[in-house]
Amino acid sequence: MLRFAPSPTGDMHIGNLRVAIFNYIIAKQRNERFIVRIEDTDKERNIEGKDREILEILNLFGLKYDEVYYQSHNLTIHQHMAIKMLEERKAFACFCSPEELEAEREAAKKAKRAYRYGGKCEFLSDKEVLENEKPFTIRLKKPKKPVEFTDIIKEKLSFAPDDIDSFVIMRADKTPTYNFACSLDDMIHDISLVIRGEDHVSNTPKQIHIRNLLGYDKEIEYAHLPIILNENGKKMSKRDSASSVKWLFHEGFIPEAIANYLILLGNKTPDEIFTLEEAISWFDLKNLSKAAAKFDIDKLRFLNREHMKMMDPKDLSRAFGFADAAIGNLVKCYLEEGSTIKEIKPKIEAIFSAKPFDTEWEKEMKILQEAMKSAPLFDSFDDLKKYLMKKTGLKGKNFFKPLRLLLTGTQHGPELSYLYPYLKSYIMEIIK
């Protein structure tokens, strides 16, 4: 089973989406289930409605999931397991107050060494524990030897016991920490491969250590994806608007192009332009570069245009808020003039809006408008052109400029003969 485990704490980042896409692809390739686990245990940071937004985005990308779980539903299992760890003396109760821990942290900072728990509560006697009425957290005892695993992208990694540390698995309010909940749920859901961002790489030995202590012997594979850098070579953060999937939609990028771009990024692929379905036939995590990949919006713009070219006219029409395939074909005529829905939509809307008669061509536009009102419906632009020229006596730019304004609302654009086949069934609406 593969899983995508987003926290409902903010807008979906392209890094999260990339993780979701890769999990989906591998699930398809291996014929395993793909689940979504909403990691909602950090109540303070959860944002109402973000879970639904994430699921909607997955749907828009065609990333079909078999099931949605909410991590909080497993709370009692998490609590029971923490108690079991205590009883088996694999964990210990820690009564250190937040202030004491903060002081330890400060001291480590001053001495320029990495912070590690001082170990004060690890060896308390049963009596000392039972008689203490202060709130306590539960800490797991650190491992005795290094925890090693082989990451599909980063290869062999080893973490010393001190780097894993005696970390907290249950907070004083009896909610599990991220590492504890995540590790248990990966077990409960029988996950076979975890694909996630490399910011989680130091969590992995902790999660493996938890499962080792519980005697879970199924090996879970890991692939930690390199981060995505912004155009200045810095880690892409919330402050980079292009990192938000919602922003990309707002800017008029389509899911097919965004998915293509995120699969292409830092990868060796047989083609540059492909669909998600095609990627399932050749995608291999081993081809991903170990180095961080740089986000390039121009490449995304190029792919957006290519995918609009390939799109079924009816679907393209829908993406522009229309229903008729003719509008999709009309959009395709405008692909040299823009790369995104946002850039092209005003041009399509101008065709169907009231026309700007207050130009130097006002007189000619009115003449052409009258002539067209009584004209038969011609199949080809050539026939219409001949008819109108004869009827109005206009020619050259006195004919073409006002005709273009009347039909498209602007002075420049694709050849009218290209546009006409898709405009003709709306002609009365267009010239009115």
Ligand code: GLU
């Ligand atoms: N909830 C974590 C996040 O959004 C994901 C952790 C994981 O995939 O294990 O970063």
